[in-house]
Amino acid sequence: MRVALFLTCVNDTLYPDTGRAVVRLLTRLGVDVDFPPEQTCCGQAHYNTGYRHRAEPLARRYAEVFAAHDAIVTPSGSCGAMVRELYPRMGERARAEGRGDGLATALAPVVPKTYELTEFLVDVLGVTDVGAHYPHTVTYHPTCHGLRGLGLGERPLNLLRAVKGLELLELPGAEECCGFGGTFAVKNPDVSAAMGTDKVRNAESTGAEVLCAADNSCLMHLGGAMSRLKVGMRPVHIAEILASTEEESPA
Numbered sequence: 001m002r003v004a005l006f007l008t009c010v011n012d013t014l015y016p017d018t019g020r021a022v023v024r025l026l027t028r029l030g031v032d033v034d035f036p037p038e039q040t041c042c043g044q045a046h047y048n049t050g051y052r053h054r055a056e057p058l059a060r061r062y063a064e065v066f067a068a069h070d071a072i073v074t075p076s077g078s079c080g081a082m083v084r085e086l087y088p089r090m091g092e093r094a095r096a097e098g099r100g101d102g103l104a105t106a107l108a109p110v111v112p113k114t115y116e117l118t119e120f121l122v123d124v125l126g127v128t129d130v131g132a133h134y135p136h137t138v139t140y141h142p143t144c145h146g147l148r149g150l151g152l153g154e155r156p157l158n159l160l161r162a163v164k165g166l167e168l169l170e171l172p173g174a175e176e177c178c179g180f181g182g183t184f185a186v187k188n189p190d191v192s193a194a195m196g197t198d199k200v201r202n203a204e205s206t207g208a209e210v211l212c213a214a215d216n217s218c219l220m221h222l223g224g225a226m227s228r229l230k231v232g233m234r235p236v237h238i239a240e241i242l243a244s245t246e247e248e249s250p251a
Contacts, residue, residue: 001031002071003026003031004033004073005022005023005033005035005073006039006062006073007019007035007074008078010216014216015216015220017240018239019075021075021237021240021242022073022243028245029127036066038061040061040062041058042059044079045183049183052090059103060106063110064106072113073120074114075116075214075239076214076215077116077145077147077150077215078143080114080115081145081150083111083114084150087107087110088104090103091103091107091108116146116150116152117214117238118159119155121159123155128161130159130162130163132166132245133164133165134163134164134241134244135165137167137169137206137210138160138167138169138208139168139169139211140160140174141199141203141211141213142214144178152214159238159242160238160241163241163244166241176198176199178195179192179194179199180192180218180220192221196225197229201229203222203233204231204233209233209234210241211234213238214237214238219237222235
């Protein structure tokens, strides 16, 4: 199986350690991971801001870059949902606007083989115990795209429950949005900050050392709120927890 890592522009720019964690994790599980350097943005920022035609060249590039791979794995529920939910809509709209079937045809092969990391681990590799060791208390925030867009359900939780040394604490109001929402945070800063504060206070109430999620964009937003509120916990992507072993477990 030829597996490619779609890192996403947010992770590439701000959180490269998450990408390294994905590679370490998948390699440990026997997966040969390819990283096509030609990959760029998925176009979500353009699409969600109303520049839908500007997102189309990025979608086409995604299809070209990953066409030869059997599976595409991303550590981002947000970008994974863009590909799986919105790429088909882009193709349908192009057709409806009389621009032919070219975009839909190009995107059709890559959409179903794009997986968020926890989906790939559970549904494709068939594992929940990935041999991780992480001796910390953790609470998990199911991000909106992962929860509602991709329907990740119990996959991330089951993976965390199998991590040796990890104590998983239930997050009150877990299904409530953190308030980031991409450009929502820019257009509605007061509402966004208030939602982030609520989420952080709920996480703090668990007594956990770590707030975990499967999307660094949400963790970036919540990490900022933690800093402002001077909360004694830290945001950590689930890939970095699952990649940790007893020999390399962080303090």
